[in-house]
Amino acid sequence: MTDLDGAQFRELCGRFATGVVIVTALDPDQSPAGMTANSFASVSLDPPLISFNVDRASDFHRAIATAGVFAVNVLGAGQEALSRRFAKTPGPERFEGVGFRRTDTGRIHLAGAIATLDCETFERFPVGDHTVVIGRVVGGEAHDGRPLLYFRGGYRNLA
Ligand SMILES: Cc1cc2nc3c(=O)[nH]c(=O)nc-3n(C[C@H](O)[C@H](O)[C@H](O)COP(=O)(O)O)c2cc1C
Secondary structure, eight states: OOOOOHHHHHHHHTTSOEEOEEEEEEOTTSOEEEEEESOOEEEETTTTEEEEEEETTSTHHHHHTTOSEEEEEEOBTTOHHHHHHHHHSOGGGTTTTOOEEEOTTSOEEETTOSEEEEEEEEEEEEETTEEEEEEEEEEEEEOOOOBOEEETTEEEOOO
């Protein structure tokens, strides 16, 4: 048992500076879906695995719960508005006016990302109120550019 409340938990975890990604996938209707996340991590080199965690109460969970493939778009310093959009705007409207490309493998690549990791779903398991998603990285692309950072509940840039 613990007395820790949600605010304290956020206060503690918020001291860990992260980058910001938007995970994209096709939902069961084959429409593009995406969600801002900072729970991204690399997991294993051989095989090359990454992870992120999705709230099971989120709309995006519906997409990622069935998607066989997905992409992780690492946001650049100028993409704060995109990060906010993919955290707040209602799901179906998220892609309106946003530059993206649907690949022939059924993945969604967002324009301006400093890296895109093409993943196959390797494992999914429920932990607490989230689902941990493990992806096998099968390809990707990296571009020059500074990252968007997240620290203590706010967006930052490298000094
Ligand atoms: C910087 C940032 C990081 C976030 N990281 C995560 C995350 O790792 N996992 C998650 O489930 N939600 C995360 N969220 C919240 C989701 O983006 C948000 O709850 C979700 O998009 C809700 O919309 P939906 O229900 O339409 O999917 C994060 C939000 C922000 C702004």
